[in-house]
Each structure stands twice: as structure tokens, then as C-alpha cells.
Amino acid sequence: MTASSPLLQDRPLDLDPERLPRHIAVIMDGNGRWAKQKGLPRIRGHQKGVDALKGLLRCCDDWGIPALTAYAFSTENWGRPLEEVEFLMTLFERVLRRELREMHEKNVQIRFVGNLGALPASLQAEIDRSMAETEQNTGIQFTVATNYGGQQEILDACRAIARLVQEGRLAPEEIDEAVMEKHLYTKGLSHPDLLIRTSGEMRISNFLLWQMAYAEIYVTSTLWPDFDRESLHQALLDFQGRHRRFGKL
Numbered sequence: 001m002t003a004s005s006p007l008l009q010d011r012p013l014d015l016d017p018e019r020l021p022r023h024i025a026v027i028m029d030g031n032g033r034w035a036k037q038k039g040l041p042r043i044r045g046h047q048k049g050v051d052a053l054k055g056l057l058r059c060c061d062d063w064g065i066p067a068l069t070a071y072a073f074s075t076e077n078w079g080r081p082l083e084e085v086e087f088l089m090t091l092f093e094r095v096l097r098r099e100l101r102e103m104h105e106k107n108v109q110i111r112f113v114g115n116l117g118a119l120p121a122s123l124q125a126e127i128d129r130s131m132a133e134t135e136q137n138t139g140i141q142f143t144v145a146t147n148y149g150g151q152q153e154i155l156d157a158c159r160a161i162a163r164l165v166q167e168g169r170l171a172p173e174e175i176d177e178a179v180m181e182k183h184l185y186t187k188g189l190s191h192p193d194l195l196i197r198t199s200g201e202m203r204i205s206n207f208l209l210w211q212m213a214y215a216e217i218y219v220t221s222t223l224w225p226d227f228d229r230e231s232l233h234q235a236l237l238d239f240q241g242r243h244r245r246f247g248k249l
């Protein structure tokens with residue numbers, strides 16, 4: 001897309017292009033509350049939430065942020081009413097089918113992380129197709145955490161590493177951060193520099209526990225469906241105002 005394109009979401013001039021996060025993670029909270037405030041069924045909040053996520057992906061792409069990871073469904077979300085869970089699964093599948101071509105044309109590399117084998121077969125098929133089709137793309141890395149749990153991810157990695165030790169292919173002393181990284185669902189992806197959580201909750205909620213070690217956390221009271229370009233702008237201004245020390249002085 002050229003700089004003169006009317007579709008390009010120009011980066012606000014008060015943001016320093018040299019100090020943008022390289023990877024944003026987002027906990028999209030507040031869809032249900034948004035719907036309730038408007039007297040609508042919860043599912044309408046999720047539908048609006050998809051639009052907000054599309055807008056965020058677009059802004060990140062246009063503003064030069066190379067990776068975005070969104071928490072779409074946690075391992076705990078199965079505890080919601082069956083009809084809401086079924087709605088979400090169908091929504092993910094429909095959105096993927098509808099948006100894949102455009103994302104591919106925009107060079108987006110799509111990845112899903114989580115316990116994907118437990119998702120409905122038809123959704124798994126769309127996920128496999130979207131990942132295979134966009135695997136070679138070199139644009140923004142868009143990761144969707146679906147049936148994802150951070151503790152489960154770490155346990156899965158530990159089991160895989162333990163098997164290597166048991167088979168004599170790895171010594172316990174050789175287990176370091178790099179070995180761990182290689183066995184995470186997010187293998188090859190940089191760690192998030194910024195976690196954005198909407199709707200005011202001050203929790204990480206089992207999201208990217210290993211990867212979030214040095215992420216800056218930004219919490220806004222805005223409900224997810226209302227999170228727009230200006231909300232991102234504010235989050236980035238806040239991020240750029242921080243002094244990141246990574247434990248050093």
C-alpha cells in the first residue's frame with residue numbers, strides 16, 4: 001500500500017517510530033459487558049470484538065509493528081454456557097473463511113497456538129488451511145491463541161524436553177532458555193514487549209506466561225469492542241513514556 005493510499009491508517013506523528021513495540025499481545029476483555037450495556041445479547045459483543053481485532057491488526061501493520069498476538073479463547077473458556085462456546089467456535093471458523101484471502105493478500109502470516117486438537121474438526125481444518133497458506137508470508141505475524149493456557153504450554157514443553165532426556169538425547173545441564181523456547185507453541189516468535197488488556201482487569205489470566213517475562217503491561221478501562229485506533233495510540237504513547245530496564249540499573 002502506498003503512502004498516499006486513502007486506506008492507510010497513518011501512524012500518529014507523536015509516536016517515535018524507533019521505539020514502537022516489536023510485538024503486542026492483547027487480552028480482548030469486555031465483549032459481554034459491552035453488549036450488556038447496550039441491552040444486546042453477549043454474542044453481539046463478540047461480533048463487534050472481531051471488528052476491533054481487525055482494526056488493531058490493520059493499525060499494527062500500517063504503523064510498523066511486526067507482530068500481534070490475540071487471546072481469543074482460553075482453556076478456561078470451555079466453562080462458559082455451551083451456546084456461547086459453540087457460537088465462538090463457529091465465529092472463529094466463519095471469520096477465518098471470510099478474511100483469509102485479504103490477510104493473505106496483505107502478506108499476513110497467520111499462526112494459531114494452543115491445544116488445537118481439541119477444537120471442532122471443521123475449525124481445525126480452517127486453521128490448518130490458513131496457517132499453510134500464509135506460512136511463507138513475510139508481513140506481520142498474527143498469532144491467535146485459541147484453547148490456549150500458558151501453564152499447559154509450559155507443561156507440554158517440559159514433557160517434550162523430559163522425553164529427550166529420557167532417550168539420552170539431551171543432558172539435564174543442557175536445558176536452558178533456548179531449549180525451552182524451542183518447545184513452546186510460540187517457537188520462533190519474539191516475546192511481546194507490550195501487553196494490552198481491556199476492560200480494566202489487572203490480570204495476566206494464564207496468557208503467554210513464559211513469553212511475558214519483561215512485557216510492559218497496559219490496562220485500559222475501554223471495553224474491547226470500543227478499542228480503536230485512538231486507543232492503540234494512547235497505549236503506545238504510554239509505552240513510549242516508560243523506561244525499560246530488564247532488571248538492570
Ligand code: FPP
Pocket residue numbers: 028029030031032033034046049050053070071072073077091092095096144
Ligand atoms: C472476552 O470478553 C472475549 C472473549 C472470550 C472472546 C474474544 C474473541 C473475539 C473478540 C473474536 C476473535 C475472533 C477471531 C477470529 C480471532 P468477555 O466475553 O469475557 O467479556 P466480559 O468479561 O465483559 O463478559
